[in-house]
Amino acid sequence: MVGLGGACFEAAPEDVGDFFAIRPEHRADVPKTQFKSRPGKTLSSRKWESAFSQDGHLDMAKVLRRIQRGGIHPSIKGVVWEFLLGCYDPNSTFDERNQLRQRRREQYEIWKSECKNMEPTIGSGRIITTPIIIEDGITVEVPSTSYLNNEDLGTPTPDISPRHCSRAKSIAFDSADKKVHQWKATLHQIGLDVVRTDRSLVFYLDEANLARLWDVLCIYAWIDNDISYCQGMNDLCSPMLILQENEADAFWCFEHFMRRMRGNFKTSASSIGVQSQLSTLAEIIKVVDPKLHQHLETLDGGEYLFAFRTLMVLFRRELSFVDAMYLWELMWAMEYNPNLFSQYEDQSAATDKSAAPKGNDKCLKQLGKFERKNVESGSLDQQAAFSVFLMAGVLEAKNKRLLKEAEALDDVVKILNDITGTLDAKKACGEALKVHKKYLSKTKKA
Structure with a gap:
């Protein structure tokens, strides 16, 4: 299917609102949604498509005016966000964006394969919630990497505060594989945060979606040498995964989002970004x-x-x-x-x-x-x-x-x-x- 904005992507469900559905047992706890799509103000599918020239150049000024008046209709949020986050240049053509999307998907698969070689749980539909133990520089098998269960979703979400937002502590050992071991040391924390993420949403009742969120965050932690992973990134990444049908596209949205947000997570011995x-x-x-x-x-x-x-x-x-x-x-x-x-x-x-x-x-x-x-x-x-x-x-x-x-x-x-x-x-x-x-x-x- 040729998507809005000329990029190829998988067909989304007719009722995009299904993605945002709240689990019945959480409806009383979730703040009431105030956003409503307003004809003439909200950027609609029709207005979005009309903003493109025949070869794919986007009239960004026209799009910005409409978004600033009333936001984006849920059915096109994912593709519009890609432009707002700078994933695509509005002056590019349909063909140029399709080629770039394909290259990015291929790059994501390369990184995912690298991570899977280091930790087989990546891409398996499972996640790690137990710390990986390092003994004398050697990785010991994780005691439990079982499939997710619904009990995990009931875990209270911790407050994000300065003491919680420090980067995962490095493990002291003498090894040429220091980066690998430091990355592995973050995986269980990512897993613990993932099972707490947006647990009120029906979307995350599907354990495969929790595993996909874990995969995206783990791969990002691998490629970002300075930040790796910090608590709170799961909250920023979740909407990307829900809006993008393709996992690689969700990753690149998150990666571009982090370009502007990563300073918030930079830590030093004396301060947090x-x-x-x-x-x-x-x-x-x-x-x-x-x-x-x-x-x-x-x-x-x-x-x-x-x-x-x-x-x-x-x-x-x-x-x-x-x-x-x-x-x-x-x-x-x-x-x-x-x-x-x-x-x-x-x-x-x-x-x-x-x-x-x-x-x-x-x-x-x-x-x-x-x-x-x-x-x-x-x-x-x-x-x-x-x-x-x-x-x-x-x-x-x-x-x-x-x-x-x-x-x-x-x-x-x-x-x-x-x-x-x-x-x-x-x-x-x-x-x-x-x-x-x-x-x-x-x-x-x-």
Whole structure:
């Protein structure tokens, strides 16, 4: 089947909503979904197809306008996300994208074979949840790599916090196979996280889907020498797997997503990557709302660690699965800039914002609202991602309550927890743009 956007992919079920169905026993625990497809606002299949020229060039400006107004219809989320994440250049043709997709699928199979040779459980429909033991540099067989059972899905999901997000500890031994052993040391943690991932969704009742998620994360951990795997990546990867019928395509969506997110997971002896965003958040609030910032500092919240989990996994825990996807695509559309993506297979994807177009109206139309303002103002701060302004917007929306009711840091957390299940993604993005405009205005005057 020739898919939307000209790429070949397997036919998806008629009712894509089936993928997002909630298990009956979890319906009371899951935040109510607020997203609804709105004719005339939501990017529909018809509008998506009409945005392509005869040979496959995509009018990205037209697509961005529609997404920013009302998100993407569930039936085409997967293929549109590939463009939003920079998997494909909108200026490429149908044939060029089909060839690139095929090359990527072949590369994924090569990596998967490498991993399978090192650990036969990869690709077997099973996962590892028991630590692999290393004795004198020799890998000992895993005591149990049994097929998944439904009892695993009832395991409580741990909080993501600084102490949980450190990279898997390296195992000390003298061996030329250090990378292999370090990779194997992460596999059981990936397995434990996988069986906790989106366990309320009917999709993951199929154990084969859990195994596919495990495979994708294990293979990513193998090819990313700096980050490997960190708790929270499972939450970012899950929607890719659900939206993409082909496992390799899901992997490449996740890989491109991680190009912009991997800084959050970089760790050192003294800090975790997302802390740089927390510092930026603190600076933004200090500029746009110095009274609130001072109040938070008084409560010993000046480091803004209460926003750690939210920024780490982009509001996944605060929203329903469907609303989280809606928020992500709004964010990606708002901050879209083709100059930030590699057009080919170069994994060192271009990230130099100084190359962004300036003064060219046609080029500026290819940018999202947020990124356009950055370019027009000359703001090139890599850390000031849209998600940081989104969090700043949430704090501003809770300004009065925080100033009046928060007498301790626990109160701040409690007040912010109220957004769970109630956050309106479209409205939140609008508030983020207002904070961004105010921040640019005040910093420019300074």
